[in-house]
Amino acid sequence: xxxxxxxxxxxxxxxxxxxxxxxxxxxxxxxxxxxxxxxxxxxxxxxxxxxxxxxxxxxxxxxxxxxxxxxxxxxxxxxxxxxxxxxxxxxxxxxxxxxxxxxxxxxxxxxxxxxxxxxxxxxxxxxxxxxxxxxxxxxxxxxxxxxxxxxxxxxxxxxxxxxxxxxxxxxxxxxxxxxxxxxxxxxxxxxxxxxxxxxxxxxxxxxxxxxxxxxxxxxxxxxxxxxxxxxxxxxxxxxxxxxxxxxxxxxxxxxxxxxxxxxxxxxxxxxxxxxxxxxxxxxxxxxxxxxxxxxxxxxxxxxxxxxxxxxxxxxxxxxxxxxxxxxxxxxxxxxxxxxxxxxxxxxxxxxxxxxxxxxxxxxxxxx
Amino acid sequence: xxxxxxxxxxxxxxxxxxxxxxxxxxxxxxxxxxxxxxxxxxxxxxxxxxxxxxxxxxxxxxxxxxxxxxxxxxxxxxxxxxxxxxxxxxxxxxxxxxxxxxxxxxxxxxxxxxxxxxxxxxxxxxxxxxxxxxxxxxxxxxxxxxxxxxxxxxxxxxxxxxxxxxxxxxxxxxxxxxxxxxxxxxxxxxxxxxxxxxxxxxxxxxxxxxxxxxxxxxxxxxxxxxxxxxxxxxxxxxxxxxxxxxxxxxxxxxxxxxxxxxxxxxxxxxxxxxxxxxxxxxxxxxxxxxxxxxxxxxxxxxxxxxxxxxxxxxxxxxxxxxxxxxxxxxxxxxxxxxxxxxxxxxxxxxxxxxxxxxxxxxxxxxx
Numbered sequence: 194x195x196x197x198x199x200x201x202x203x204x205x206x207x208x209x210x211x212x213x214x215x216x217x218x219x220x221x222x223x224x225x226x227x228x229x230x231x232x233x234x235x236x237x238x239x240x241x242x243x244x245x246x247x248x249x250x251x252x253x254x255x256x257x258x259x260x261x262x263x264x265x266x267x268x269x270x271x272x273x274x275x276x277x278x279x280x281x282x283x284x285x286x287x288x289x290x291x292x293x294x295x296x297x298x299x300x301x302x303x304x305x306x307x308x309x310x311x312x313x314x315x316x317x318x319x320x321x322x323x324x325x326x327x328x329x330x331x332x333x334x335x336x337x338x339x340x341x342x343x344x345x346x347x348x349x350x351x352x353x354x355x356x357x358x359x360x361x362x363x364x365x366x367x368x369x370x371x372x373x374x375x376x377x378x379x380x381x382x383x384x385x386x387x388x389x390x391x392x393x394x395x396x397x398x399x400x401x402x403x404x405x406x407x408x409x410x411x412x413x414x415x416x417x418x419x420x421x422x423x424x425x426x427x428x429x430x431x432x433x434x435x436x437x438x439x440x441x442x443x444x445x446x447x448x449x450x451x452x453x454x455x456x457x458x459x460x461x462x463x464x465x466x467x468x469x470x471x472x473x474x475x476x477x478x479x480x481x482x483x484x485x486x487x488x489x490x491x492x493x494x495x496x497x498x499x500x501x502x503x504x505x506x507x508x509x510x511x512x513x514x515x516x517x518x519x520x521x522x523x524x525x526x527x528x529x530x531x532x533x534x535x536x537x538x539x540x541x542x543x544x545x546x547x548x549x550x551x552x553x554x555x556x557x558x559x560x
Numbered sequence: 561x562x563x564x565x566x567x568x569x570x571x572x573x574x575x576x577x578x579x580x581x582x583x584x585x586x587x588x589x590x591x592x593x594x595x596x597x598x599x600x601x602x603x604x605x606x607x608x609x610x611x612x613x614x615x616x617x618x619x620x621x622x623x624x625x626x627x628x629x630x631x632x633x634x635x636x637x638x639x640x641x642x643x644x645x646x647x648x649x650x651x652x653x654x655x656x657x658x659x660x661x662x663x664x665x666x667x668x669x670x671x672x673x674x675x676x677x678x679x680x681x682x683x684x685x686x687x688x689x690x691x692x693x694x695x696x697x698x699x700x701x702x703x704x705x706x707x708x709x710x711x712x713x714x715x716x717x718x719x720x721x722x723x724x725x726x727x728x729x730x731x732x733x734x735x736x737x738x739x740x741x742x743x744x745x746x747x748x749x750x751x752x753x754x755x756x757x758x759x760x761x762x763x764x765x766x767x768x769x770x771x772x773x774x775x776x777x778x779x780x781x782x783x784x785x786x787x788x789x790x791x792x793x794x795x796x797x798x799x800x801x802x803x804x805x806x807x808x809x810x811x812x813x814x815x816x817x818x819x820x821x822x823x824x825x826x827x828x829x830x831x832x833x834x835x836x837x838x839x840x841x842x843x844x845x846x847x848x849x850x851x852x853x854x855x856x857x858x859x860x861x862x863x864x865x866x867x868x869x870x871x872x873x874x875x876x877x878x879x880x881x882x883x884x885x886x887x888x889x890x891x892x893x894x895x896x897x898x899x900x901x902x903x904x905x906x907x908x909x910x911x912x913x914x915x916x917x918x919x920x921x922x923x924x925x926x927x
Contacts, residue, residue: 194586194621194623194643195621195640195641195642195643196640196643197640198640219561254561254562256561260628261627261628261646261648261692264648264695264699265695273562273563273564273565274562275562276561276562276563276702276705277702278699278702278703279628279646279647279648279699280646281628281631281646325628328631328632332631332645332646335643335644335645336645336703338643
């Protein structure tokens with residue numbers, strides 16, 4: 194039951210990161226609570242996290258981890274069907290601070306524990322300290338008895354990568370080449386680390402994401418794989434939309450790319466919100482030492498692409514926007530065999546992310 | 561993976577508490593840290609807890625739970641072969657605040673979560689608050705995905721009961737009838753609760769334990785089962801020994817008792833220390849709100865009986881006393897097929913308990 198910290202690489206050991214559309218055992222989430230990140234003492238966000246957890250649990254078991262001081266409340270808010278356990282944390286982005294799980298297709302399950310520095314550390318990170326979040330992946334692995342590879346210096350968040358499970362990873366230059374993460378590594382060295390630790394052969398580089406000021410352009414707001422050889426990309430023809438340029442550029446890059454198997458990618462278009470989404474003016478957000486002060490009426494990063502594929506379900510953000518239904522319709526046609534479920538998550542996006550950012554899937558392995 | 565809280569009783573569902581000598585999957589412990597309970601910032605106690613954990617782990621996997629603020633230190637102190645996970649706690653007595661596990665002999669594993677009030681609550685409890693310890697059993701069950709029976713008012717510590725796995729429980733009147741636990745229940749009602757929740761038919765009542773001021777006389781310093789029909793009892797003929805009267809009385813009670821199957825008990829004698837053990841004068845112990853102040857040179861409850869049976873091992877306290885070797889010799893003759901291992905644990909007994917008090921076995925079930 195005790196886990197081991199592996200000194201080799203996943204590639205050497207025959208482990209790979211599986212795609213999100215491969216079978217999942219459970220989905221991990223973190224209970225939000227920071228009053229200097231989430232408005233109104235995080236109560237509106239907690240309610241929407243709960244709704245996301247319940248939506249996922251229709252398809253896949255969910256474990257929510259929580260700080261000790263919110264344990265009783267979290268346990269009481271969530272239904273009994275959702276597992277709640279204590280793990281200390283600084284904020285609630287399981288995609289980014291959680292483990293990146295790996296499989297070896299022989300029943301083996303392992304994980305990567307990356308260095309986590311709150312999206313840029315002392316250069317342009319979003320909160321300080323991040324000590325608990327940097328231990329979160331290790332602790333989850335130890336709870337589950339999963340061996341892991343520990344990065345002693347390489348900084349990465351799970352939201353900055355998407356894989357097809359067949360040798361290809363999607364990422365962005367804006368994030369992985371940012372000054373707050375691995376400034377001493379060349380692009381080639383970063384590529385090699387991805388290849389060694391995700392066990393991929395090809396890195397597809399999109400230039401920019403849509404939130405330079407927050408995650409420095411995580412790919413999980415821009416594009417992801419629908420299945421091998423097929424990707425989904427945010428898309429708009431509205432030149433006034435704040436994400437117009439980045440989405441057009443990403444779309445073009447993907448249309449011109451091939452994957453690790455040499456296949457040209459089929460690229461599906463996914464709409465953006467009709468209207469840009471802004472934060473609520475005069476929201477009650479605490480001033481906090483170490484967290485980025487929120488401005489009144491800031492543009493928030495409302496992307497329908499930040500959905501989670503989980504077994505037979507696809508859980509999609511809804512923003513009370515005219516295009517909410519269109520996004521679901523488009524995704525339902527891309528995933529005809531899955532049930533596409535929308536969840537209203539504006540309170541989550543006010544905090545800087547959405548359904549994909551707050552979840553981390555653990556693959557189901559056959560023993 | 562989510563656990564359920566059961567509304568029935570173990571007896572109704574065919575679950576029973578197995579004996580300590582039945583196969584174990586793992587042993588749970590809690591990392592000690594209170595500077596108002598353990599001298600010198602708990603560092604000497606931590607070292608001895610570590611040695612106990614390592615000794616157990618030669619026979620059975622060990623999981624140590626720890627508060628968030630001691631996680632990094634605890635993880636660094638213990639070898640990789642021991643699992644460390646975060647669970648908030650008030651003090652470090654897994655026997656008493658941990659779950660009492662149950663099996664149904666069809667591969668089922670469940671547990672009891674008793675009410676825990678720090679050995680007597682506001683009447684004569686040893687520390688305040690005890691809120692985290694009262695949730696500890698629930699949290700461990702949820703980590704492991706084990707369904708449990710939750711006592712909403714019945715107070716019990718695991719150290720106050722020993723079972724033979726065949727329908728008999730040993731306990732003491734001093735503890736179970738104390739004013740700080742279940743003052744509104746009659747002896748008959750308490751017996752019935754034990755019968756319903758441990759699934760036993762017979763309660764053997766020993767009158768007194770040896771630490772009226774601390775646990776109010778937990779049986780696990782006095783007597784336990786070696787196997788069905790056979791018990792071990794502390795014993796001395798030294799009339800000046802502080803535990804002379806209680807041990808003689810317990811011995812006589814057991815010699816006159818029969819178990820649930822109607823067998824007269826075979827009673828083995830286990831020596832006490834040659835010299836009484838006293839706490840260290842002028843020890844550096846913090847003053848703490850809510851913890852019982854320690855006196856200089858207090859008699860401590862140094863009993864060799866507070867050992868743990870764990871698969872092929874028996875882990876026994878050693879007190880740097882002339883009788884240390886005799887205790888091991890006596891136990892080795894009682895357990896000829898097991899390896900009896902002594903561990904020096906004076907620093908633990910200064911805190912009020914010993915190896916049995918700080919451990920909680922989880923049975924191994926065959927699926």
